[in-house]
Amino acid sequence: MNDARTIYLDYAATTPVDEAVAAAMARCLGRDGVYGNAASLMHEPGRRAAAAVDAARTELAALLGARPGELVFTSGATEADNLAVIGAARYFADRGRHLVTTRIEHKAVLDAARRLEREGWEVTWLEPDGEGRIDPASVAAALRDDTVLAAVMWVNNETGVVNDVEAIGRLCRARGVPFHVDAAQAVGKLPIDLARLPVDFLALTAHKFYGPKGVGALYIADRPGVQVQPLLYGGGQERGLRPGTLPVHQIVGLGAAAARAREELPRERARLAELRDRLTAGLTDVDGVLVNGGGAERIPGIVNVSVAGVDGESLFASLEPLAVASGSACNTTSGEPSYVLRALGRDDRLAGASVRFSLGRYTTADEVDRAVGIFTGAVGRLRRIAAPLGGRAA
Amino acid sequence: MNYGAEVLTLFREASHAGQVEGGASGRARGRTGGVEVVFSAGVADGRIVRMRYGALGCPWVIAACEWACRQAEGGPVAGLGALDAAAMAGALAAPAEKTGSLLVVEDALAELGRALAAGEDADDRCNDR
Numbered sequence: 001m002n003d004a005r006t007i008y009l010d011y012a013a014t015t016p017v018d019e020a021v022a023a024a025m026a027r028c029l030g031r032d033g034v035y036g037n038a039a040s041l042m043h044e045p046g047r048r049a050a051a052a053v054d055a056a057r058t059e060l061a062a063l064l065g066a067r068p069g070e071l072v073f074t075s076g077a078t079e080a081d082n083l084a085v086i087g088a089a090r091y092f093a094d095r096g097r098h099l100v101t102t103r104i105e106h107k108a109v110l111d112a113a114r115r116l117e118r119e120g121w122e123v124t125w126l127e128p129d130g131e132g133r134i135d136p137a138s139v140a141a142a143l144r145d146d147t148v149l150a151a152v153m154w155v156n157n158e159t160g161v162v163n164d165v166e167a168i169g170r171l172c173r174a175r176g177v178p179f180h181v182d183a184a185q186a187v188g189k190l191p192i193d194l195a196r197l198p199v200d201f202l203a204l205t206a207h208k209f210y211g212p213k214g215v216g217a218l219y220i221a222d223r224p225g226v227q228v229q230p231l232l233y234g235g236g237q238e239r240g241l242r243p244g245t246l247p248v249h250q251i252v253g254l255g256a257a258a259a260r261a262r263e264e265l266p267r268e269r270a271r272l273a274e275l276r277d278r279l280t281a282g283l284t285d286v287d288g289v290l291v292n293g294g295g296a297e298r299i300p301g302i303v304n305v306s307v308a309g310v311d312g313e314s315l316f317a318s319l320e321p322l323a324v325a326s327g328s329a330c331n332t333t334s335g336e337p338s339y340v341l342r343a344l345g346r347d348d349r350l351a352g353a354s355v356r357f358s359l360g361r362y363t364t365a366d367e368v369d370r371a372v373g374i375f376t377g378a379v380g381r382l383r384r385i386a387a388p389l390g391g392r393a394a
Numbered sequence: 395m396n397y398g399a400e401v402l403t404l405f406r407e408a409s410h411a412g413q414v415e416g417g418a419s420g421r422a423r424g425r426t427g428g429v430e431v432v433f434s435a436g437v438a439d440g441r442i443v444r445m446r447y448g449a450l451g452c453p454w455v456i457a458a459c460e461w462a463c464r465q466a467e468g469g470p471v472a473g474l475g476a477l478d479a480a481a482m483a484g485a486l487a488a489p490a491e492k493t494g495s496l497l498v499v500e501d502a503l504a505e506l507g508r509a510l511a512a513g514e515d516a517d518d519r520c521n522d523r
Binding site for chain 2: 309310311313314317348349381384385386387388389
């Protein structure tokens with residue numbers, strides 16, 4: 001049971017599983033559940049499992065504007081990103097050995113691209129502008145005749161800044177370069193219509209939109225020449241691209257979460273935008289608080305601020321009972337300041353004293369107001385402790 | 395980061411944060427600028443009657459400053475020498491990676507000790523007249 005005082009504002013790291021999603025998953029478990037192997041179509045339990053998987057695939061496709069056959073289930077966005085980046089690079093290796101990606105990608109893409117570099121591929125690393133956006137023109141300028149993939153995230157997980165993937169995709173398509181989008185932070189938060197977008201691969205994970213952890217998907221556009229080489233071998237599931245017995249209850253959870261997200265998206269987007277503006281106004285009332293990516297289009301749920309004149313670790317130790325992230329939750333084990341914020345031009349101290357607030361379906365205005373109060377009090381206290389040093393530390 | 399109960403208590407209370415107006419002071423800064431500490435103290439009859447600090451640093455640094463003030467008040471100026479990084483690390487159960495930060499606190503305390511000693515010498519010289 002969570003501490004009742006906790007104010008959970010870390011929805012970009014993960015979300016609680018929606019009750020309806022959990023119920024749908026629970027119905028799959030146990031002797032009366034959907035326990036068959038979805039590949040065992042010769043008997044009823046297997047066919048029931050396959051039908052449940054098909055239904056989930058259809059729900060997810062509807063959320064994305066994709067066709068069900070364009071989706072490959074994975075263990076999450078990290079695997080989907082790896083399958084797209086490494087799988088596409090290897091599939092197209094005869095065509096060339098050059099990739100284009102950005103410094104602000106999630107490590108699932110960064111580390112996959114670095115792996116390819118070690119294997120002999122050349123990678124062009126694009127820098128963001130001062131607001132954290134990737135300029136489509138910079139992508140176009142980096143494309144070469146031997147480029148086999150461009151990978152640009154849709155929404156940055158630390159700042160919430162939205163990249164113009166439509167423009168980037170058009171430029172890639174004009175040059176015949178497959179385009180991969182890490183959409184872990186976009187799915188369920190932005191309207192997505194892959195039937196219209198020039199995107200070839202798109203990675204997502206269920207746990208960012210109230211589904212279970214451990215399941216995600218890679219969209220692979222049904223277009224000539226768009227393909228990946230599998231990373232795993234051992235069965236024909238998912239068209240041979242991701243073999244292994246399908247985790248039916250997980251996939252059912254992903255489908256149920258997708259259905260809920262489609263219902264909730266328009267209303268929730270507007271509600272979160274209001275809460276985000278309320279939070280931003282409260283946080284920036286404090287002197288020396290900078291909104292990272294504040295001049296760019298951002299998804300409603302994320303506000304990332306850097307705080308001058310305080311130590312980041314002390315700030316975090318002072319924010320209880322707020323559950324917030326320092327930079328990116330995926331990066332906190334390293335203890336290093338966020339590479340994304342440094343790419344935005346924040347120095348190490350400012351990047352280290354950055355807080356990501358991410359709002360979600362269960363966030364209330366009262367929680368936002370309390371969060372502002374706790375943040376304001378913590379910053380003020382730490383600045384009073386530092387005051388005898390004279391002035392505000394840079 | 396998991397902090398021990400002692401560190402959290404000292405960090406949260408931080409009751410000695412501040413400045414002794416007109417007192418001697420000692421200051422130190424880490425090489426990367428991530429930690430900065432200043433101590434100030436007032437002395438009467440060779441004993442520290444009031445000691446305060448300002449600090450920019452992690453909870454271990456703030457807790458160490460608070461601990462040092464509590465240890466030093468009421469004691470002789472010469473007692474500051476015993477409040478080194480090893481003593482702080484022992485009292486706070488600090489991990490090895492915090493040694494660098496605690497050395498900054500130690501440097502500021504040493505600087506304060508020198509300033510207080512110099513002040514006492516000056517007082518002694520004044521008394522000789």
